[in-house]
Amino acid sequence: MPELPEVETVVRDLARLVTGATITSANVFRERNLATPDAPSFTDAVRGRRILGTRRRAKWIIVELSGGILLLVHLRMTGQLLVLPATVERDPYIRLSLTLDDGRELRFRDVRAFGRVALVAQRSDGEAASNLDPHSPPLLADHGVEPLAAAFTADALRALIAHRGTRIKSLLLDQRCIVGIGNIYADEALWRAKIHPLTPANRLRPAQLDALHLAIVGVLSEAVAARGSSINDYTAPDGDGEMQERLDVYQRTGEPCHRCGAAIQRSVVGGRGTHVCRTCQRAPRGAGRAAASRAVRGPRWSERVTPETVGATRSERAAARRRSARQGEAA
Ligand SMILES: [Zn+2]
Structure with a gap:
């Protein structure tokens, strides 16, 4: 997505x-x-x-x-x-x-x-209205803070999450809290900040919160500069992104961590595939073993696209070619 x-x-x-x-x-x-x-x-x-x-x-x-x-x-x-x-x-x-x-x-x-x-x-306050009547309520009122806006400082992040007992990855994905972060950049930001996705937000130390703030802003800015990650169906009007080549953990299950060399592992957190280096990202007490035992890896629907699939875009076919090349190497 x-x-x-x-x-x-x-x-x-x-x-x-x-x-x-x-x-x-x-x-x-x-x-x-x-x-x-x-x-x-x-x-x-x-x-x-x-x-x-x-x-x-x-x-x-x-x-x-x-x-x-x-x-x-x-x-x-x-x-x-x-x-x-x-x-x-x-x-x-x-x-x-x-x-x-x-x-x-x-x-x-x-x-x-x-x-x-x-x-x-458009409403008089600049917000999008709910319909063609400019006096209707704002459509996007329940959306959270923009992580690339100047107002998103380390203090702002602390105020948003430091009192919450929710697992940090689930909070990062919550669009009412911070907008725009999905599974790819949540995993990447947590790896950069050396924070395990299951850590409750209120157990993060001040230095970890600062590191997480830097990681969120850093990974999103770099990804914008790289035109995003062309995984699955994403392409932009002017062509694919290249951030997918620079990701550190997302969809790198089994490959060596770019920091310590340990194999990246995949587990499921809140129903979402989650990629971690268990050496760099220490699991909170009691969470590690349960998360590991639920590790699964099913094919995504788009992995069924072959280079010959009719109706696939150029990027979908390119992804299918890369996939079949990878499978060839593995075999
Ligand atoms: Zn590592």
Whole structure:
């Protein structure tokens, strides 16, 4: 699932590719991806609007349109935004498309169709409203702090989590607390800070909290600079990211820790695959053995894509080729 760096990359690519263009028409191919309004109102409301710019809030992509209207897109599991000449054939996974006045289309492609698109008004306080009425309540009010904003200091992190008895990894994934961190960057930040994912937040020492703050900001900034991690379906309008080549623990089960050489291990924390170096990241008392005994590794659905799969993107096929090469080495 795309996390903050991937969504930020899409937002920046889109800003460069579509700012200034005018939407001449819209097609909704699958209405269930549209959270609000209904399809006829959507196509009606976007027609003739100019794209003024793009920004990000949490994992939402916000496209600012003329007349105080915002187009919101959440990629969820497999969503992609593509900007292509309108003459390029649409594949069956295009759920929605906007035709631009310069002969291109902005297409929302989503294989598993969990992604969400919404068209809402901008409120007078700058927040996205819940629908096309600018007086409706803010849509994203329950979202937490932005980890790359200046306000996210070590003290701010301490104030957010130091009193909580929740396992630190679960807290990092809680979007009401800090936004944009998913499974990849939670595992990476905890490895950098040498903190075991099962450690209760209120048992972290001040030095560990400082290290965690540095690790979160560091790994997210580096990932934005690298255009995100192209794992599974993520690609940006201007192409794949390369952070996946620089990850220290995520999906490196069995490979040596970049710090100490011990094998990276995978277990399950709160239903999520979790990657740790058990030498660098000491388990809190009583947690280690239970976590290890539940270690599992099932295939993700996208691992079933082969280089020949029809409808796969270039990056999906490339990932499939890398996978089959790896399996060849292992055999
Ligand atoms: Zn290590």
